[in-house]
Amino acid sequence: MATVEFNQLLVNNAEFLKPFAITLTRDSEAAKDLFQETLFRALANKDKYNVGTNIKAWLYTIMRNIFINNYRRKAKQNTIFDSTPNEFLLNSAQMAVPGTVESNLRVKDIQAAIHKLPEIFRNPFLLYFDGFKYHEIAEMLQEPLGTIKSRIHFARKLLKNQIQRF
Incomplete structure (x- = not known):
């Protein structure tokens, strides 16, 4: 297909892309940018267009892919970096609010629930809670890895049921 024919086909079928761009972006300025980028990519990749195929579907696909890649x-890039100095944190302990009696009781209830667990579940759970990895716990207790994982899982389930009662 000649360049002139392709350009004419593109111009004749480009208007339907505008509402689709607005639907995707929900912002008129971003929709204009998406529309323009789509037409640019279509022109840049005209050799990939197969003559006789649905040009609207081809353009829709280009627009959708651009939108997804941008998203x-x-x-x-949505990661937020805080570059402010953190000197104010030096005295943060003075501003800390002491825990309430209710929260202290809750911690004691949780600790009591942990110590009420059967030893077979309590030991792997406490090691996991202290920061050990599953494979490290398995080596320490000389148990298979799957057994350790299931015991920690059941310990969590038992704790959840006990704590919900409080």
Whole structure:
């Protein structure tokens, strides 16, 4: 297909992309950018267009892919970096609010529930809670890895049921 024919086909079928761009972005300025990027990519990749195929579907696919790629790129860039000095944290202990009696009782209830667990579940759970990895716990207790994982899982379930009673 000649360049002139492709350009004419593109111009004749480009208007339907605008509402689709607005639907995707929900912002008129971002929709204009998406529309323009779609047409640019279509022109840049005209050799990949197969003559006789549905040009609207081809353009829709280009637009959708651009939108998805931009969305993923923005999600990755959405990390917030705090570059402010943290000197105010030096005296943060003075501003800390002491725990209430209720929260102290809750911690004691949780500790009591942990110590009420059967020893077979309590030991792997406490080691996991202290920061050991599953494979380290398995080596320490000389048990298979799957056994350790299931015991920690059951310990969590038992704790959840006991704590919900309080």
